[in-house]
Amino acid sequence: MKALLFTFLAICSYGFVSVSAVDDPDICAFDDVKLGILMRCVREKAWLMLRNGLDHLLHVYQCQSDTCVFNKICDEGDVTTALNKYMKPKPRREFWEIAKKCEKELPPDDVAA
Numbered sequence: 318m319k320a321l322l323f324t325f326l327a328i329c330s331y332g333f334v335s336v337s338a339v340d341d342p343d344i345c346a347f348d349d350v351k352l353g354i355l356m357r358c359v360r361e362k363a364w365l366m367l368r369n370g371l372d373h374l375l376h377v378y379q380c381q382s383d384t385c386v387f388n389k390i391c392d393e394g395d396v397t398t399a400l401n402k403y404m405k406p407k408p409r410r411e412f413w414e415i416a417k418k419c420e421k422e423l424p425p426d427d428v429a430a
Contacts, residue, residue, distance in 0.1 A: 340417060341397075341413050341416070341417065342355070342416050342417060342419075342420040344387055344391070344396050344416070345387075345391035345396060347423075349384050349388070351423050351424075352383075352384050352387055352388075353382075353383075353384045354419075354422075354423055354424075355416060355419050355420060355423060356371075356382075356383035356384060356387070358415075358418075358419035358422060359371075359383075359412065359415045359416055359419055360383070362415045362418070362419070363411065363412075363415060364411060366405070366407060366408045366411070367408040367411045367412055367415070369408070370403070370404040370405065370408035370409075370412070371383060371386075371412075373403060373404070374386045374390075374399075374403055374404070377403055378390070400412065
C-alpha cells in the first residue's frame with residue numbers, strides 16, 4: 318500500500334513540476350534589454366531571501382549585473398539547474414513566481430527592437 322501511495326505522489330509531483338516548468342519564462346530567449354527589464358522588475362518585487370540569492374549569483378558568476386549572470390547561465394545550459402545548484406528552494410520558487418508576473422509587463426517584441 319505504501320508503494321502505491323509513493324508512486325501516486327511521485328507521479329502527481331512530477332506532473333506538477335513539469336506543468337509549472339512549461340509556464341516559466343524562457344529567460345534565455347530574451348535579449349539583454351528585455352532580460353534587464355525583467356530582472357529589475359524581479360528585484361523590485363523580491364523579498365530579502367530572493368535578493369540575497371540573486372546577489373549570491375552575482376558573486377558566483379563574478380558579474381556586476383543580473384543580465385551578465387543570466388547570460389553566463391544560459392551559455393552553460395539550463396537556468397533551472399543553476400538555480401537549483403546555487404539557490405535555496407524558497408527563493409527559487411519566488412523567483413519563478415515573480416518572473417512570470419514580470420514577464421507580462423515586458424514590452425512586445427516589435428517595441429523592444
